[in-house]
Amino acid sequence: MGALDEGHYHSEIENEVNLELGFEVQPETVAIKDAVKVLLQGLGEDINREGIKKTPFRVAKALREGTRGYKQKVNDIVHGALFPEAGLEGGSGQAGGVGGLVIVRDLDLFSYCESCLLPFQVKCHVGYVPSGQRVVGLSKLSRVADIFAKRLQSPQRLANEICAGLQNGIKPTGVAVVLQCSHIHFPNFETAFLDSTPQGWVKILVTSGSGVFEDEKADVWTDFLSLLKFRGISIESAHPRLSDQSWCPSQSCGRLGQANSAITNAVLSILKSLGEDPSREELVGTPSRFVKWFMNFSNSNLEMKLNGFVRSRIDTRIHPGQVGSFKDGICSELNLSFWSQCEHHLLPFQGVVHIGYYSLDGLNPVGRALLQSVVHFYGFKLQVQERLTRQIAETVSLLLGEDIIVVVEANHTCMISRGIEKFGSNTATFAVLGRFSTDPAARAKFLQSLPDSCSAGK
Amino acid sequence: MGALDEGHYHSEIENEVNLELGFEVQPETVAIKDAVKVLLQGLGEDINREGIKKTPFRVAKALREGTRGYKQKVNDIVHGALFPEAGLEGGSGQAGGVGGLVIVRDLDLFSYCESCLLPFQVKCHVGYVPSGQRVVGLSKLSRVADIFAKRLQSPQRLANEICAGLQNGIKPTGVAVVLQCSHIHFPNFETAFLDSTPQGWVKILVTSGSGVFEDEKADVWTDFLSLLKFRGISIESAHPRLSDQSWCPSQSCGRLGQANSAITNAVLSILKSLGEDPSREELVGTPSRFVKWFMNFSNSNLEMKLNGFVRSRIDTRIHPGQVGSFKDGICSELNLSFWSQCEHHLLPFQGVVHIGYYSLDGLNPVGRALLQSVVHFYGFKLQVQERLTRQIAETVSLLLGEDIIVVVEANHTCMISRGIEKFGSNTATFAVLGRFSTDPAARAKFLQSLPDSCSAGK
Numbered sequence: 007m008g009a010l011d012e013g014h015y016h017s018e019i020e021n022e023v024n025l026e027l028g029f030e031v032q033p034e035t036v037a038i039k040d041a042v043k044v045l046l047q048g049l050g051e052d053i054n055r056e057g058i059k060k061t062p063f064r065v066a067k068a069l070r071e072g073t074r075g076y077k078q079k080v081n082d083i084v085h086g087a088l089f090p091e092a093g094l095e096g097g098s099g100q101a102g103g104v105g106g107l108v109i110v111r112d113l114d115l116f117s118y119c120e121s122c123l124l125p126f127q128v129k130c131h132v133g134y135v136p137s138g139q140r141v142v143g144l145s146k147l148s149r150v151a152d153i154f155a156k157r158l159q160s161p162q163r164l165a166n167e168i169c170a171g172l173q174n175g176i177k178p179t180g181v182a183v184v185l186q187c188s189h190i191h192f193p194n195f196e197t198a199f200l201d202s203t204p205q206g207w208v209k210i211l212v213t214s215g216s217g218v219f220e221d222e223k224a225d226v227w228t229d230f231l232s233l234l235k236f237r238g239i240s241i242e243s244a245h246p247r248l249s250d251q252s253w254c255p256s257q258s259c260g261r262l263g264q265a266n267s268a269i270t271n272a273v274l275s276i277l278k279s280l281g282e283d284p285s286r287e288e289l290v291g292t293p294s295r296f297v298k299w300f301m302n303f304s305n306s307n308l309e310m311k312l313n314g315f316v317r318s319r320i321d322t323r324i325h326p327g328q329v330g331s332f333k334d335g336i337c338s339e340l341n342l343s344f345w346s347q348c349e350h351h352l353l354p355f356q357g358v359v360h361i362g363y364y365s366l367d368g369l370n371p372v373g374r375a376l377l378q379s380v381v382h383f384y385g386f387k388l389q390v391q392e393r394l395t396r397q398i399a400e401t402v403s404l405l406l407g408e409d410i411i412v413v414v415e416a417n418h419t420c421m422i423s424r425g426i427e428k429f430g431s432n433t434a435t436f437a438v439l440g441r442f443s444t445d446p447a448a449r450a451k452f453l454q455s456l457p458d459s460c461s462a463g464k
Numbered sequence: 465m466g467a468l469d470e471g472h473y474h475s476e477i478e479n480e481v482n483l484e485l486g487f488e489v490q491p492e493t494v495a496i497k498d499a500v501k502v503l504l505q506g507l508g509e510d511i512n513r514e515g516i517k518k519t520p521f522r523v524a525k526a527l528r529e530g531t532r533g534y535k536q537k538v539n540d541i542v543h544g545a546l547f548p549e550a551g552l553e554g555g556s557g558q559a560g561g562v563g564g565l566v567i568v569r570d571l572d573l574f575s576y577c578e579s580c581l582l583p584f585q586v587k588c589h590v591g592y593v594p595s596g597q598r599v600v601g602l603s604k605l606s607r608v609a610d611i612f613a614k615r616l617q618s619p620q621r622l623a624n625e626i627c628a629g630l631q632n633g634i635k636p637t638g639v640a641v642v643l644q645c646s647h648i649h650f651p652n653f654e655t656a657f658l659d660s661t662p663q664g665w666v667k668i669l670v671t672s673g674s675g676v677f678e679d680e681k682a683d684v685w686t687d688f689l690s691l692l693k694f695r696g697i698s699i700e701s702a703h704p705r706l707s708d709q710s711w712c713p714s715q716s717c718g719r720l721g722q723a724n725s726a727i728t729n730a731v732l733s734i735l736k737s738l739g740e741d742p743s744r745e746e747l748v749g750t751p752s753r754f755v756k757w758f759m760n761f762s763n764s765n766l767e768m769k770l771n772g773f774v775r776s777r778i779d780t781r782i783h784p785g786q787v788g789s790f791k792d793g794i795c796s797e798l799n800l801s802f803w804s805q806c807e808h809h810l811l812p813f814q815g816v817v818h819i820g821y822y823s824l825d826g827l828n829p830v831g832r833a834l835l836q837s838v839v840h841f842y843g844f845k846l847q848v849q850e851r852l853t854r855q856i857a858e859t860v861s862l863l864l865g866e867d868i869i870v871v872v873e874a875n876h877t878c879m880i881s882r883g884i885e886k887f888g889s890n891t892a893t894f895a896v897l898g899r900f901s902t903d904p905a906a907r908a909k910f911l912q913s914l915p916d917s918c919s920a921g922k
Contacts, residue, residue: 056547089514089515089848090514090515092851092854094897095858096858097858097897097898098866098897098901099868099895099896099897099901100894100895100896100901101858101870101897102854102895103850106895106896107892107893108850108892109891109892110889112888112890113886113889114886114887114888114889143808144879145879145884148886152884225907228904228907232911232914233911233914350601390547390549390599392560392561392594392599395560395564396551396552396560396564399552399557400554418602420602421568421602421606426607427885430572431569431606432568433567434566434567434691435564436564436565436566436567436687437558438557438558438559438563439555439556439559440556443557443558446687449683449686450690453687454690456691
């Protein structure tokens with residue numbers, strides 16, 4: 007077929023976006039790459055190892071792309087997309103270009119948390135009341151929202167800036183913005199080994215209004231929220247507005263210790279390279295908060311736990327007599343939570359681990375807590391999901407016998423906050439050892455026991 | 465804040481994507497623009513009127529961007545994104561870089577139907593079994609799928625090409641692809657005025673497998689589908705594979721009449737400009753099918769219906785005595801279906817119209833069928849949703865009195881199949897006349913009566 011004769015394609019590095027000419031040698035790119043090398047070394051990593059040697063470039067590209075909103079202007083977006091549209095011909099009321107609410111719902115965006123530098127997800131709903139006999143192309147509401155999302159933000163400021171941007175750009179009778187924001191939970195490293203409940207996401211709903219929406223008790227808000235409500239959105243929390251000062255888990259993850267100054271300076275350098283002012287109030291503590299979260303993924307932090315783990319393993323191997331008879335013998339520990347850090351993009355991925363094994367008495371001979379420790383041991387470092395899955399399987403096989411199945415289900419921050427922006431996508435990886443690799447019925451039995459809903463997130 | 469001092473932004477026309485230099489004057493762009501002008505004239509439109517004068521360029525840009533996959537190569541995507549990853553250290557089984565299923569679920573894509581040239585939505589699930597001690601970056605599964613989605617496709621060929629592309633690009637032990645495709649229903653113009661049931665989408669599920677997945681009865685398929693199943697995907701229809709020859713409604717929308725040859729030739733010109741071969745089997749009937757669907761939105765087609773409508777309107781005004789007493793008097797006709805064509809992008813938008821009015825006896829004095837006709841009358845033409853809403857409200861106020869509320873809820877094909885790709889987003893527009901514009905309680909009562917779920921689609 008002629009159409010499949012592929013022409014020459016000018017590929018950029020990794021092909022993720024069309025980069026500007028010279029992107030790689032721009033001072034901001036170089037500065038971020040250098041800073042990321044410091045971060046990697048701070049984790050005790052070899053920055054030349056395969057897998058992470060291109061990570062500094064990937065991170066620089068993702069961060070600069072993900073904050074491109076600093077360089078974008080609302081008027082460039084809406085210019086040429088304001089269309090003349092008549093209002094009512096007669097009678098009293100609102101419709102068309104001189105009134106009549108226009109709503110675009112369920113726009114998926116992501117933004118960067120100014121408190122910890124991690125991306126957060128945004129479900130954005132925008133409404134406006136046209137005036138001046140003109141309406142704006144519907145897609146522009148999404149594009150304008152994206153200008154402000156692609157910056158370091160807090161949810162409330164993001165809502166306010168989208169609202170003000172649209173108000174100034176379109177000059178309508180009023181603009182209303184409702185954002186449902188979801189932020190990844192931070193691992194509490196100290197307690198993560200004891201509590202294996204998957205934590206989902208920190209969520210907040212914020213609103214902002216201008217013009218006829220400026221008064222949050224105005225009836226037009228009721229109209230707007232009515233049409234969101236029946237899309238399954240709870241609006242109880244919309245009024246009064248929640249404070250978003252403390253929504254980011256970094257604000258409540260305990261006192262900041264003495265941070266490594268080289269690493270903190272590297273984060274400062276990144277902030278500057280993105281065009282931010284690190285001395286603005288909301289950003290002053292950001293480098294320290296970032297470092298506190300980030301250093302959870304340092305290899306060395308886990309040596310202590312490893313020691314405890316090795317001891318448990320030996321104990322278990324000494325007392326095999328614990329195992330008795332039980333039905334067909336397939337047992338499972340489901341929904342063990344994990345946090346990890348994608349070594350390709352230095353972005354978290356989190357989710358759940360399901361482990362299947364054989365036990366004649368139906369009992370887990372080593373206890374759920376030890377399995378959770380194994381999961382955290384391999385999770386709290388720079389990883390890829392495939393390796394994490396294999397390492398858990400190999401280690402668990404020393405504890406629970408050679409017949410093991412491990413399924414890891416995860417949400418990858420890097421799948422939403424970079425070029426592909428695949429909101430809602432998620433991943434599953436398998437490892438099968440011993441009987442589980444040769445017995446499809448055993449695999450099927452285990453897979454059917456997995457929980458129905460995606461415990462990995464949301 | 466320093467960061468909000470917006471720098472200079474090199475804006476392209478409408479800012480939707482970074483266009484190649486000279487995109488606007490390339491012969492393919494010019495040819496598509498010229499062809500779109502013929503299409504617009506074929507609908508009886510004035511190609512210089514505000515609102516559509518830039519439509520030829522918008523359509524050319526969307527079509528060329530949306531079929532950019534013809535120029536992309538799998539190897540450019542996966543090159544540099546294959547990472548060394550060890551397999552199991554000991555024991556029997558599969559995991560890591562030498563086995564162990566890797567699945568990425570719920571990737572939202574869109575493609576173009578080769579049968580009618582309209583975009584269709586794709587929920588894509590990809591699995592592969594690594595080999596050769598290497599794994600591919602997870603996002604590349606999405607990027608490779610997108611290369612093949614951004615072409616004129618049928619669901620089965622799309623699945624096969626994604627599968628073959630990944631198999632050749634990554635050379636794993638096997639690749640499995642499951643696609644859930646959704647195609648807009650075509651209006652059956654002749655019967656649409658009688659049947660007002662919202663039709664949702666035509667759906668099909670297709671699968672493709674290579675390597676260990678080549679045998680669709682292989683146990684590894686069971687593993688793969690198990691992990692899709694518990695995400696709420698029905699797999700009953702996955703085996704045996706459905707034929708997708710007839711999934712597109714254009715294949716069953718009746719005999720093709722004598723098509724306008726200028727318009728048909730314009731569509732042929734578009735196919736060639738996209739790099740396609742219009743003589744390949746699947747495309748031979750495409751121009752005629754496109755024209756049949758497209759001409760539904762010709763203004764002139766509706767004169768006959770307009771005549772009938774005007775007569776009914778007069779009848780109603782003559783017999784106001786039909787209206788009696790009934791509670792507070794707010795009545796509604798909900799979920800009147802509509803099809804329309806976005807005049808900015810020549811892409812369909814469809815959904816439902818809800819109409820509220822006052823009636824003392826609780827009866828609709830003109831009948832649901834007439835309201836449905838009004839909706840179709842304003843729907844079946846080049847439109848914007850704001851105008852459609854106003855026109856319906858104004859006309860209905862002549863039939864049902866001056867107190868009218870109209871809510872239009874729609875899915876816009878142009879919101880998913882162009883630059884912003886906002887899958888799942890949808891729009892709502894309001895018109896309020898008379899008492900509904902001044903009485904918030906009346907609006908609230910009507911809005912609360914709207915159906916809970918999005919009847920507009922899915």
